[in-house]
Amino acid sequence: MKERIENLSKLFDQKIKDVTDEKQLEELRLEFIGKKGSVSLLMNDFRNVSNDQKREVGMLVNALKQKVETEVENLKQKLSDQKLENELKSQKRFDFTMPVNPKTGALNPRTILQKQIVDLFVSMGFIIEDGNEIETEYNNFDSVNVPRSHPARDMQDTFWLDNGEVLKTQTTAAQNRILRTHGPKCRVLFPGRCFRNEEIDATHENTFFQIEGVVVDENVSVSNLIYFMKEMLKGVFKKDVNVRMRPGFFPFTEPSFELDATCPICGGKGCNACSHTGWMELCPCGMIHPNVLKEAGIDPEKYNGFAFGLGFDRLVMIKTGLEDIRSLNGANIKLLSQFETKI
C-alpha cells in the first residue's frame, strides 16, 4: 500500500509537469482526486490494511490527497494569471492622446442662455454674484421687507427646514447681503436656483431659476430700469423688443411693475404663445423700497435703485420653444442637445 501511494505521488509529479492549460489540469484533478480517481480508489483498499499500519497509511493517503489539491489549486491560479497576462499583451495599447468623442452630452439651454445674459450684463458694468440655496428666514423675507403676515411664508410656498431656515424661494434672498457687501453705488447680477413648494405643471416647477439684478446709485430712475431691460431682451432675442410696464406689487419694491415684452415669436401680432395678446409677461421689477436700502445700511435719502427678478425658465422656454418647464430639469439629452447651436 505504501508503495502504491509513493508511485501515485511520483506519477502525479510527472504528469503535472506536462499540464499546459486549465482543461488538462481539470482532467488531472479528476484522474487523481475525482470520485473515481486513483487516490480516492486507494481509500477502498484501506480496509485491507493491517490495524497497526492503518494510522500511518491513512496519514500518507491524506497527505497525498492534500498535495494533489494544493498543487492543482496553485497551478490553476498560475494558469489563469498567465492567461490574463497573455490577453493584456495581445490587446492594443490604450492611447490617452486619441481624441474622445465629444458628443457624450450637451449643455442645458438654461446654461447657454445664462452665460449669454451674464456676458451681456458684465459688458454693462455689472458684477456677478452667487446666492446661497439655503437661506435664513431673515435674508429670504425680513431683510427685504416681507411682512410677517405675508402668505408666501406659508408652508404651501416655502420649504422650511427643521432649523427654521428655508430653501431660497427667490433670488431676492441675496439682496441684503449683496447691498451690504457692494455698498450704495453698485450694479450686481445674481442668477440662482429657487425652490417653492408648489404643484408642478407645464409652467410651474418646485425647482426653477431666476436672474436678479440690482442697480443702486444717486438718481436712478424707472427709465434706467427700462433701458437695461430692453438691452437684455435685445441681447437675448437679437432684435429690438418693445416693453410695457404694468403696476405690480412686491414688498421689496415701490413702485413695483410687471414688465411685458412684445411677443418675440409673432412680433406683437398675436399667436398661441402669447395667447393672442401680442405681449408676454417677462420680468417683475421695481424701484428698491427705502426699507430694503435702510436694512442694508444704505441711506435712502441719498441713494435709490431698481431691482428685477427675471423668471429665467420662462425666458428659456420662449427662446427655445420648449412647452414644458419640466423638460429643463430632465435628462433627455436628445431633446436638450438640439439647442446648443440654435440659441
Ligand code: FA5
Ligand atoms: C419674485 O420672486 C420676486 N423676488 C421678483 C422681483 C425681484 C420683483 C426684484 C421685484 C424686484 P415672483 O414670485 O413673481 O417674484 O417670481 C418671479 C418669476 O419667477 C415669475 O415671473 C416666474 O417667471 C418665476 N417663477 C415663480 N415661481 C415659479 C415656479 N414655481 N416655476 C417656474 N418659475 C417660477
